[in-house]
Amino acid sequence: MAKTNEQMNYTEFLESKKHLLGNFGFEPNYFPSMAFDFQKAIIERSVLKGRMAIFADTGLGKTLIQLSIAKNIVNHTNKRVLILTPLAVGFQFINEAEKIGIEDVYQTIKGELNGKIIICNYERLHYLDSNDFIGCILDESSILKNFDGKIKNHINAFIKKMPYRFLSTATPSPNDFIELGTSSEALGYMGYMDMLTKFFKNNQNSVDSNNRNIGEKFYLKPHAEKDFFAWVNQWSMMVKMPSDIGFSNDLYELPNLVVNKHIVENQSLIDINGQIQMFTPIAKSMTEVRYEQKQTELKRCEKAVELASDKTSVYWCNTNQESAYLKDLDKEALEIIGSMSIDKKEDILINFANGNIERIITKAKMTGMGLNWQHCNHSVFFPTWSYEQYYQAIRRFWRFGQKNDVIIDMVLSDGQTRVTEALEQKTKKAIELYDNLTKSVNQSFVNNVKEFNKQIIKPKF
Numbered sequence: 001m002a003k004t005n006e007q008m009n010y011t012e013f014l015e016s017k018k019h020l021l022g023n024f025g026f027e028p029n030y031f032p033s034m035a036f037d038f039q040k041a042i043i044e045r046s047v048l049k050g051r052m053a054i055f056a057d058t059g060l061g062k063t064l065i066q067l068s069i070a071k072n073i074v075n076h077t078n079k080r081v082l083i084l085t086p087l088a089v090g091f092q093f094i095n096e097a098e099k100i101g102i103e104d105v106y107q108t109i110k111g112e113l114n115g116k117i118i119i120c121n122y123e124r125l126h127y128l129d130s131n132d133f134i135g136c137i138l139d140e141s142s143i144l145k146n147f148d149g150k151i152k153n154h155i156n157a158f159i160k161k162m163p164y165r166f167l168s169t170a171t172p173s174p175n176d177f178i179e180l181g182t183s184s185e186a187l188g189y190m191g192y193m194d195m196l197t198k199f200f201k202n203n204q205n206s207v208d209s210n211n212r213n214i215g216e217k218f219y220l221k222p223h224a225e226k227d228f229f230a231w232v233n234q235w236s237m238m239v240k241m242p243s244d245i246g247f248s249n250d251l252y253e254l255p256n257l258v259v260n261k262h263i264v265e266n267q268s269l270i271d272i273n274g275q276i277q278m279f280t281p282i283a284k285s286m287t288e289v290r291y292e293q294k295q296t297e298l299k300r301c302e303k304a305v306e307l308a309s310d311k312t313s314v315y316w317c318n319t320n321q322e323s324a325y326l327k328d329l330d331k332e333a334l335e336i337i338g339s340m341s342i343d344k345k346e347d348i349l350i351n352f353a354n355g356n357i358e359r360i361i362t363k364a365k366m367t368g369m370g371l372n373w374q375h376c377n378h379s380v381f382f383p384t385w386s387y388e389q390y391y392q393a394i395r396r397f398w399r400f401g402q403k404n405d406v407i408i409d410m411v412l413s414d415g416q417t418r419v420t421e422a423l424e425q426k427t428k429k430a431i432e433l434y435d436n437l438t439k440s441v442n443q444s445f446v447n448n449v450k451e452f453n454k455q456i457i458k459p460k461f
Contacts, residue, residue, distance in 0.1 A: 024052030024163065024188075029075045032068055038247035039065055042237060047072045051187040053141070053167040053236035060239060060252075060398030062168050063096045066137050067117070071102050073164050074116045079134035081164070082118050084155070087342065088139050089370035090348035093139075094161060100193045122151065124343055125158060131176075135164030139370040141183065142169035142388065156186055169369075170395065180232055189235050199228040204416060219373050229436045240434060244369040256405040257398050261420070262307065264299045266413045268294060288415075293318070295383075296413040301325035305381040307409040308333075308359060313378040315361045316368070322382065326361045333359040365391035373397050377404040383412055383419050387426035 028047040031040050039061050046052045046069050056062050070081040083093060090107045097105040097117070111127030120128060120145070122348060136159045142333070153451030159165050165187050181195035191196070200218040207395075209233045220228060293300075301322055304315055315333065317323050327335045332346050334357055351357045355375055368389055373396045381393060398406040412419065 009253075023049055023247070026072075026076055030068060030071045032064060032102070032211045034100055034245070035064060035068065036061070036251070038242035038245055039068075041245055041247070042239065042366050043068045043072070045237065049163045049235070050163065051235065053169075053183050053187065055169060055236055055238045057240045058170045058395040059311070060242075062139070062170075064100060065094055065320050066103070066139060066166070067097055067100065067102050068092065069166060070117045070135070070137060074104070077114075077134050080113065080116055080118060080132055081135045081137065082120060082128065082133045083137045083139060084120055084122050084125065086370040087121055087123065087367060088346040089139065090121060091350055092370075092372060093119045116344065121342065122155065125151075125154060127159075130158045133162060135166075136162050136372055137166040138168065138186075140169050141167035141186075142179070142371050146455060159186065160188075170238070170392070180236075184232075184235060185269075187235055190231070199224045199231075225436070238434060245322075252400050254363070254398065254400065255402055257394070258405060258410070259408045259410060262303055262409060262411045264296050264303055264411060264413050266415050268295050272449050292413050292415040294321075298323055298325055300382060300411045300413065301329055304382070304409070305329040305410050307411070308378065309377045311359070312355075312376045313359050313380060314373070314381060314382045314393075314396070315359065316364050316375065316385055316389075317361060318363060318382050323361050323363070333361050336360060336362040338366065340361075364393045368392040370398070371396050372399070372401070374399060374401045376401070377402065377406045379407075379411070380409045380411060381412055381425060385419060385422050387423055387430060390423055391430070 025046075025088070028044050031043060042054060042056065042065050046054060046065070054062065054065065056065070066083060068088075071080075072084060073081045078424065085430075087092065094105060094107055098104075102117070103459060104116040105119065106112070106117070107119040108114075108127070109124065113132060118128075118133070127132045128179060138159070140153070167183050167186065181192040184190050185192045191401060196218060199220060201221055202218060237245070239245055239248050242252055297319070301317075304326060304454050308315065314397065315326050316331075320337065324333055327333060336345055336348055342432075345367075348357065348360060349371065351372065352360050353373060353375070364386070369392050379397060383390060394406070394408055398408075410420075
């Protein structure tokens with residue numbers, strides 16, 4: 001049978017499936033006049049790359065950088081670019097665009113396309129068609145892990161065929177290198193499973209004499225660490241301070257961060273199994289920690305309200321019952337709950353950001369990313385095992401542009417010490433991840449792939 005134009009041979013099919021490193025962009029054509037030198041360097045590298053992850057810390061101007069990348073693509077192609085944002089972050093992009101002089105930026109609510117640069121919440125993506133865009137930028141892309149599989153798969157499928165793709169977040173999770181694999185795959189580079197095979201080993205039924213990998217399903221092969229971080233740096237930038245990429249830190253000195261721990265005594269002597277103990281034991285497992293939290297919900301909420309009294313502040317809670325207690329104890333605070341409409345949540349968050357609301361009650365997994373709250377320098381935080389939620393919640397206030405010292409009052413029970421120990425350990429791992437990525441920034445990585453060149457023997461049947 002003669003081969004038609006629509007057909008391709010098997011070799012061409014395999015070539016089309018390869019995850020390749022390389023540049024897919026173009027020479028930049030626009031830099032905002034107000035951009036700092038380090039921001040211009042990030043914009044230039046990103047536009048040249050065409051598909052890139054920008055791991056820039058909070059307050060380094062990711063909004064300006066993302067808008068500038070979008071403007072470059074629009075100038076180059078005269079086609080639309082989509083910027084996806086967390087809840088209530090879209091208005092910050094609109095304000096920033098006006099500030100730096102980028103026109104034709106529109107925030108869509110029901111799928112309207114009234115501009116070349118379209119801003120849309122992740123939750124509203126279903127109103128849009130990927131064929132209307134030449135590129136997509138995911139703001140706070142780390143938030144993807146908080147969505148269920150349906151939304152996450154929709155986002156990945158939506159951007160998969162776009163020529164220009166960018167991910168932006170302050171924190172690739174320090175205890176989850178696997179997240180870097182999903183970022184790579186979303187950008188069209190090495191796939192998630194390919195990355196696991198090349199750089200990681202399965203930790204099940206194995207013993208690590210150094211206890212480095214307890215609780216982790218996969219761990220980074222010790223001999224592959226250098227290549228792994230060099231590979232990540234081929235398609236990403238990690239920047240915590242301008243000096244990480246060779247620029248001055250003079251304008252980026254943060255105020256002091258003061259973290260106070262307030263211990264609430266758990267007076268119940270009944271353990272999770274209903275047995276009476278002589279003293280309150282330290283919670284060890286996740287189940288025990290949740291039981292401990294439940295026993296002390298009201299007391300921790302009373303302490304939280306005492307600490308936030310007469311302040312502009314945010315209560316970061318974890319359960320609906322904690323949220324209800326806080327609302328009952330602090331009549332002036334407004335509560336954000338999951339069952340609210342998107343419009344209602346956005347209205348509360350925007351009014352808090354504008355200083356019209358003194359205190360809000362929310363959860364880090366709902367509103368802990370992307371929002372700029374430098375007008376507030378106090379928060380009460382109920383800790384969990386999640387380092388990322390802790391880091392992101394704190395960085396809503398403690399970020400470049402904050403004029404005052406930031407006070408974080410952490411409220412926990414006397415049996416929750418394992419939670420704070422876990423957060424401290426994950427903080428060290430975050431520093432390790434950052435150090436490894438910045439040290440590897442100038443290293444090259446070659447993905448050696450063995451080509452199959454043997455004759456294929458077909459079965460005679």
